[in-house]
Amino acid sequence: NAGVTQTPKFQVLKTGQSMTLQCAQDMNHNSMYWYRQDPGMGLRLIYYSASEGTTDKGEVPNGYNVSRLNKREFSLRLESAAPSQTSVYFCASSGGTGKLQSTVYGYTFGSGTRLTVV
Amino acid sequence: AQSVTQLDSHVSVSEGTPVLLRCNYSSSYSPSLFWYVQHPNKGLQLLLKYTSAATLVKGINGFEAEFKKSETSFHLTKPSAHMSDAAEYFCVVSDRPHNNDMRFGAGTRLTVKP
Numbered sequence: 036n037a038g039v040t041q042t043p044k045f046q047v048l049k050t051g052q053s054m055t056l057q058c059a060q061d062m063n064h065n066s067m068y069w070y071r072q073d074p075g076m077g078l079r080l081i082y083y084s085a086s087e088g089t090t091d092k093g094e095v096p097n098g099y100n101v102s103r104l105n106k107r108e109f110s111l112r113l114e115s116a117a118p119s120q121t122s123v124y125f126c127a128s129s130g131g132t133g134k135l136q137s138t139v140y141g142y143t144f145g146s147g148t149r150l151t152v153v
Numbered sequence: 154a155q156s157v158t159q160l161d162s163h164v165s166v167s168e169g170t171p172v173l174l175r176c177n178y179s180s181s182y183s184p185s186l187f188w189y190v191q192h193p194n195k196g197l198q199l200l201l202k203y204t205s206a207a208t209l210v211k212g213i214n215g216f217e218a219e220f221k222k223s224e225t226s227f228h229l230t231k232p233s234a235h236m237s238d239a240a241e242y243f244c245v246v247s248d249r250p251h252n253n254d255m256r257f258g259a260g261t262r263l264t265v266k267p
Contacts (some may be wrong), residue, residue: 039196057207070257071161075162075259075260076259077243077257077258077260078243078257079198079257079260080255098216125196125197127196127197141187141199141202142197144189144196144198144201145196146194146195146196147194147195147196
């Protein structure tokens with residue numbers, strides 16, 4: 036099925052461990068995003084990639100790194116996990132070309148990764 | 154910077170009665186506005202969007218929203234609630250159409266009683 040695929044769906048880490056969240060889309064979208072969702076705060080943008088080969092910080096980038104491996108894949112890495120990074124992480128992509136991207140086409144979201152850091 | 158406030162964290166309605174989920178926004182430019190729905194343990198799905206065309210926007214599953222610039226509001230409505238509408242709803246604003254800066258509201262949980 037066409038869409039955004041995230042792995043893993045669940046993960047428990049100990050403080051200080053590292054891990055990479057994987058995201059892939061098969062819709063030939065240019066832009067990809069990583070959000071975290073916390074209770075009462077909606078979704079907050081961590082990093083985004085407007086096109087293959089580019090990445091930019093969002094609202095809450097500290098403690099994270101990203102890699103846009105190719106047009107399909109956009110990974111999020113936690114180098115040294117902290118309890119404050121316990122959250123649900125969503126990857127999203129948006130279509131369109133040029134600059135009119137997410138605001139015209141909206142996003143397609145993955146089903147999320149529930150991460151707990153103990 | 155743009156922001157959005159969802160006025161109710163939880164709304165409860167009976168099946169068959171109208172739904173109203175309220176959203177106010179703040180924007181320095183002409184905003185684009187969206188409503189997304191999230192069912193339990195699922196990703197977010199786009200319900201509808203406003204991007205400076207008609208002020209009354211129709212979305213999927215019978216939902217619609219009206220952009221009111223004078224009131225800086227973008228409330229989501231549905232004439233008759235269905236049990237399957239029970240979910241979390243997010244209002245989203247972007248006032249920079251040429252970048253990727255979208256801001257999400259905190260969400261409104263809709264409960265539908267039989």
